Amino acid sequence: MKRKSFIAIAAILALALVFVGCQKKAAPAAAAAAPSLAVAMVTDVGGINDQSFNQSAWEGLQKAGTDLTIKVSYKESKQNADYAPNLETLLDAKNDLIWGIGYMMADAIKDAATKNPKQTYAIIDQDYGKDTPANVVGVTFKAEQSSFLVGYIAGKTTKTGKVGFVGGMTGPLIAAFQFGYEAGVKQANPKVKILSQYAESFSDAAKGKAIATQMYQSGADIVYHAAGAVGNGVIEAAKEKNKFAIGVDRDQNYLAPDNVLTSAMKRVDNGVYNVVKQLKDGTLKGGTTISYGLAEGGVDIAPTSSKLVAADVLTQVAALKQAVIDGKIVVPSDEAGYKAYKPVDITK
Amino acid sequence: MFDSIAFILGTTLMYSTPLIFTALGGTISENAGVTNLGLEGMMTIGAFVGAAVGFIAGNPWIGFLAAGIAGGVLALFHALASVTFKADQVVSGIAINFIGPGLALFLSRVLFKGSTDTPPLSLDKKIPRPLNGLFPDNSFLDSVLNQYWTVYIAFFLVFAVWFLLYHTRFGLRLRACGEHPRAADTLGINVGLVQYVAVCLSGLLAGFGGAAMSVAVVANFRPALISGQGFIAIAAMIFGKWKPQGAMWACLLFGAAQGLVIFLGRSDIQSVIPIPSEILSMIPFILTLIILITFVGKAVAPSADGIPYDKESE
Numbered sequence: 001m002k003r004k005s006f007i008a009i010a011a012i013l014a015l016a017l018v019f020v021g022c023q024k025k026a027a028p029a030a031a032a033a034a035p036s037l038a039v040a041m042v043t044d045v046g047g048i049n050d051q052s053f054n055q056s057a058w059e060g061l062q063k064a065g066t067d068l069t070i071k072v073s074y075k076e077s078k079q080n081a082d083y084a085p086n087l088e089t090l091l092d093a094k095n096d097l098i099w100g101i102g103y104m105m106a107d108a109i110k111d112a113a114t115k116n117p118k119q120t121y122a123i124i125d126q127d128y129g130k131d132t133p134a135n136v137v138g139v140t141f142k143a144e145q146s147s148f149l150v151g152y153i154a155g156k157t158t159k160t161g162k163v164g165f166v167g168g169m170t171g172p173l174i175a176a177f178q179f180g181y182e183a184g185v186k187q188a189n190p191k192v193k194i195l196s197q198y199a200e201s202f203s204d205a206a207k208g209k210a211i212a213t214q215m216y217q218s219g220a221d222i223v224y225h226a227a228g229a230v231g232n233g234v235i236e237a238a239k240e241k242n243k244f245a246i247g248v249d250r251d252q253n254y255l256a257p258d259n260v261l262t263s264a265m266k267r268v269d270n271g272v273y274n275v276v277k278q279l280k281d282g283t284l285k286g287g288t289t290i291s292y293g294l295a296e297g298g299v300d301i302a303p304t305s306s307k308l309v310a311a312d313v314l315t316q317v318a319a320l321k322q323a324v325i326d327g328k329i330v331v332p333s334d335e336a337g338y339k340a341y342k343p344v345d346i347t348k
Numbered sequence: 349m350f351d352s353i354a355f356i357l358g359t360t361l362m363y364s365t366p367l368i369f370t371a372l373g374g375t376i377s378e379n380a381g382v383t384n385l386g387l388e389g390m391m392t393i394g395a396f397v398g399a400a401v402g403f404i405a406g407n408p409w410i411g412f413l414a415a416g417i418a419g420g421v422l423a424l425f426h427a428l429a430s431v432t433f434k435a436d437q438v439v440s441g442i443a444i445n446f447i448g449p450g451l452a453l454f455l456s457r458v459l460f461k462g463s464t465d466t467p468p469l470s471l472d473k474k475i476p477r478p479l480n481g482l483f484p485d486n487s488f489l490d491s492v493l494n495q496y497w498t499v500y501i502a503f504f505l506v507f508a509v510w511f512l513l514y515h516t517r518f519g520l521r522l523r524a525c526g527e528h529p530r531a532a533d534t535l536g537i538n539v540g541l542v543q544y545v546a547v548c549l550s551g552l553l554a555g556f557g558g559a560a561m562s563v564a565v566v567a568n569f570r571p572a573l574i575s576g577q578g579f580i581a582i583a584a585m586i587f588g589k590w591k592p593q594g595a596m597w598a599c600l601l602f603g604a605a606q607g608l609v610i611f612l613g614r615s616d617i618q619s620v621i622p623i624p625s626e627i628l629s630m631i632p633f634i635l636t637l638i639i640l641i642t643f644v645g646k647a648v649a650p651s652a653d654g655i656p657y658d659k660e661s662e
């Protein structure tokens with residue numbers, strides 16, 4: 001009797017485990033009739049709802065799932081140590097393409113790609129250069145192009161003739177934002193003075209607030225930031241001083257609806273979608289790094305820009321965007337390029 | 349010139365306020381003989397609860413109070429581990445530093461549709477600035493004194509904690525527990541109870557410190573908001589010789605150094621004295637070290653600080 005009830009309980013438990021297992025597996029998969037391909041992504045520690053690039057990547061992947069009838073799923077990483085096991089799980093689940101979202105996963109993706117040469121991987125925000133394994137596609141974004149457009153908006157909108165830029169950490173990555181922006185300001189009005197300063201941090205919001213406050217006190221009325229969480233302080237300073245700030249990476253207008261003039265957006269969703277589409281079409285080439293700019297919809301200005309930016313300025317921005325896409329304007333991404341940059345007359 | 353001085357003074361006050369709250373918390377706990385390395389974790393949970401409750405309740409003061417309570421509750425675990433179970437206080441503190449941010453992110457996802465950022469508070473829903481609009485915009489007094497209530501509360505609490513520690517019977521008992529718990533016990537003081545109260549008070553203050561970031565310096569919580577402030581506060585407490593006023597001066601010094609660095613980094617100063625911003629950003633830490641080593645001298649902790657008190661042991 002005792003033995004029987006033990007078996008019964010064991011059977012129920014086993015059944016329960018199966019159901020729990022099913023539930024977990026079923027949740028992230030998008031509905032699709034007969035998926036031909038399977039694509040999965042691993043988030044970095046930000047998680048799937050980070051209101052930033054992980055969320056954006058998942059939106060792009062979901063769109064690809066519906067449009068191209070592909071089976072899509074994701075795995076969240078809670079800490080850096082989760083990257084390798086998550087990639088392993090997705091490898092066992094037989095995916096045609098596995099995404100790593102964010103440069104923090106650069107080493108994990110490279111390791112996995114070297115160990116499993118038959119599996120195709122892709123990674124956001126990472127360019128391995130010459131060391132790109134043959135089964136990895138890197139995806140980067142031309143931040144200087146969106147920065148150029150917001151710089152133009154700043155140069156046209158400023159009333160004091162002074163605008164600011166707050167950078168996170170000094171280096172080529174943030175330099176692309178800075179000099180793209182400064183070139184945009186120059187394009188709008190070469191007489192506008194630009195105050196630039198780095199916080200040497202991506203997290204110290206108080207420092208960002210102090211830097212922006214100083215810029216506003218010395219007469220700037222618009223400050224653009226490319227500084228992660230430091231930028232929260234920049235936007236807060238704009239709120240308190242009732243000036244303008246320009247957001248980065250995503251539409252940051254919700255942080256201060258009256259003060260965030262526009263945002264230089266990175267469209268990770270479009271980047272993910274494009275690569276998955278190439279995979280489906282069979283045109284995806286491993287061992288390369290794709291750089292998405294305005295032309296591919298990889299970067300852009302925020303859709304909420306029309307709330308605070310003058311209509312005629314937005315018309316000019318649209319023309320400017322076309323000029324960049326057509327190659328009439330080559331946006332600089334470093335100091336030397338910026339110094340050599342001469343405003344281009346796009347009406348010709 | 350006056351503008352620059354005003355800017356540096358204003359930045360000093362803004363920057364040091366969250367540190368002062370937290371350093372005061374550390375001072376109380378350590379004077380009672382319990383090391384509190386968990387201040388960073390308590391600050392993080394305070395920053396989250398302050399912003400989240402402030403947003404949901406629509407009132408920043410409720411958020412601010414809730415932040416203190418949340419910090420105090422987290423501190424209760426530290427007290428449980430280090431006073432009741434006499435565990436290693438360093439290990440317990442580090443555990444708190446993992447639990448604090450983890451819990452904050454988890455609760456944020458539950459409350460705000462999976463987002464790890466809390467929704468931003470508009471200016472009128474933040475802690476008020478009592479002197480806002482009193483002085484002309486960008487005038488000297490405006491730049492220095494147009495601060496959030498949290499700034500003034502922090503300075504009031506420095507006085508309050510000093511009074512508590514040195515001019516009340518409870519303060520005397522608290523310090524006795526930190527210096528010589530056996531003697532305190534012999535005289536009939538409930539050492540465990542005093543330490544529990546002290547540790548919870550330290551959590552309360554660290555929670556306030558976190559909220560001072562999330563509902564005053566900025567207007568929402570996000571994962572990187574508290575990154576290192578708790579440890580800077582611990583350093584300030586040590587440099588301040590475990591005294592509330594000392595901790596306050598150390599925090600102010602650090603804040604002033606940050607203000608100076610930001611001033612030196614502005615474009616027009618950089619064109620005259622170019623210093624790379626990587627070097628500049630190290631100055632607050634180096635300057636604080638040099639000044640404190642040169643002028644303050646040896647810092648001595650309460651003699652029983654960090655040692656669990658065991659009645660039965662010899």
